[in-house]
Amino acid sequence: MSMKPLEFDRRYGELDQVISAYAGMPADDEPDRPSDALQAYLRHTWHSRPWALSVAEQQIREYARHPPGRLRLRLGEFYPVPDVGLPESEIQDWLFQLADHLEQSIDDGAVPPHSAPRTHWEWHARFPELGQFLGGWFSQDMPDEFPDHDTAVRDYTDTTDRNLVARLAGELRELLTLGLDEADYAVAVAELGMEVDPPAPYSPSGWLELVSDRLVAFRPDYGPPTDG
Incomplete structure (x- = not known):
């Protein structure tokens, strides 16, 4: 048993x-x-x-x-x-x-210094919700499911618990503060499951910045107000 x-x-x-x-x-x-x-x-x-x-x-x-x-x-x-x-x-x-x-x-007491993740496991352990977002909404099937990247982002925010949306916003800011080279940001999004290119004319970090700004401005739709 x-x-x-x-x-x-x-x-x-x-x-x-x-x-x-x-x-x-x-x-x-x-x-x-x-x-x-x-x-x-x-x-x-x-x-x-x-x-x-x-x-x-x-x-x-x-x-x-x-x-x-x-x-x-x-x-x-x-x-x-x-x-x-x-x-x-x-x-x-x-x-x-x-x-x-x-x-x-x-x-x-050998605490390793902060650095960017260096293995596939470490990327997902450190950025679990970002891995869910990129792997779930931006896999190779994304062009068949959504007309563009913005629609995919809106679908994520519309269908995901707002606490997870907030967690994703925090993970994006943490990733962007690492200050990686553009090639390393390309590696990061690939490790985290993104299988399509960012929309033109954005680089990987530029698109992550755009998504981060939109998530910060995101307000969940609770429906019409009800009388108390």
Whole structure:
């Protein structure tokens, strides 16, 4: 019988966050150097949920000490580590190495400096609503669903909870304050799911600025007033 969500989170929730950071990335951690994937996890988590680092270290070390057998994995009673490109015989040592890196980072108080995200996982962890917006409204199907970019933006604001619209506005401002080169903004929107070009004559950052301004001015339509 598979675990209930609360039990899963208590035992493996933060372990899963760490492993998710390795999606599409090599698990090439060394004793003296965490991989790019783990550095992305450390960078994001130190600045967003620093308390979670010790939870991750504990969950990973406990899992490595007591790896599950095939039966319990099949029953869904343990977290199955996804394929990270390592032989099964090396997974346990790799997990201990991750736990050691996390422990050292905590003990040293080694808070990474703020910077632009450097992995696909980190882009989406830092800008989750922007990823929903760009990936959901500006995929390659956008020209078949909307006549232009402005209509797609209006559809987002008309159909999305206003709290999420406000969150998107904040994420856009945070992205724009990074002051990236234009080529890096092109990479950013692609990583976050945008599969169409910005409308002419806008560059990626210019269009993001335009959308940000419109979201700031956005007022939800609550319908006609009612008598109180």
